Amino acid sequence: QVQLVESGGGLVQAGDSLRLSCAASGLTFSTYAMGWFRQAPGKEREFVAGITWSGRRTDYSDSVKGIFTISRDNAKNTVYLQMTSLKPEDTAVYYCAAGFRLTYGLGREALYDYWGQGTQVTVSS
Secondary structure: OOOEEEEOHHHHHHHHEEEEEEEEEEEOOOHHEEEEEEEOOOOOOOEEEEEOOOOOOOOOOOOOOOEEEEEEEEHHHHHEEEOOOHHHOOOOEEEEEEEOOOOOOOOOOOHHOEEOEEEEEEOOO
């Protein structure tokens, strides 16, 4: 079965950095676009970052552009989200998602096929 397992979340202070990982199994990783979404308490899930299946493009939400970086290591079947300059408003459950050969619409939640269980990121002031 397909599994996406997020890790790397935790409790950090404002201004700190954190790297999230998502390990995929049960699929041909290089044929899937990968995305990161997050859901803060009392809010809807929102797009954070995505990378195409080809790795040729990345997309970011306006709030994290230039601050967070998404990358993938196909040899390890893993996608990463490097988060820097963390703020309390970044506190959320972060979810990893996979979309088969997804090129357009990386920010559209409905286009992704598989989802991980999420990892909690808490940023204190």
